[in-house]
Amino acid sequence: MMKRGLWMTVGIVLAVGIGACTGTGQTNRGAVASPGDPVIGLLNKGIAQLTVNINSVSKRISGLQQSSATPDPTLQELQALDLSGWQLHRQQWVLQRDHLMVARDLLQRVQAAPSEKIRLLDQWREHWNTYLKSFDELRQKRHILESQHREMEARLIERRLE
Secondary structure, three states, rough: OOHHHHHHHHHHHHHHHOOOOOOOOOOOHHHHHHOOOOOHHHHHHHHHHHHHHHHHHHHHHHHHHHHHOOHHHHHHHHHHHHHHHHHHHHHHHHHHHHHHHHHHHHHHHHHOOOHHHHHHHHHHHHHHHHHHHHHHHHHHHHHHHHHHHHHHHHHHHHHHHO
């Protein structure tokens, strides 16, 4: 029963992690090879993809920070919202990558010391609850930013049409 619950949890991790990995970058094939456990291999792929995505969005953030300023205060606010959105997006990917790393590390530790399963399962459950709380907080922040961005875009367009 406990083994089935652990695998169900791993399945959830994979669904969340791999689903979050639909970014723009290519994975590093050498970094994802995992002899043995296919679940650990999938986690490694997700970690590699998220790392590529984090690096890519970091470059985009840097470009936004270096872009020239505009005298239009509404456009400035819209650009600031864009920057905040990309920074939040990066935070989400870092959280997801770190989460997959914890899952992978726990599975590797179970392989190395099967007698530690119960203790590691408790660690996993504690981590999972913390992760869900953090993920939901970031999702709420993203929702607020997206709403503010839509309103700001609408004001900018309306002002241009007046």
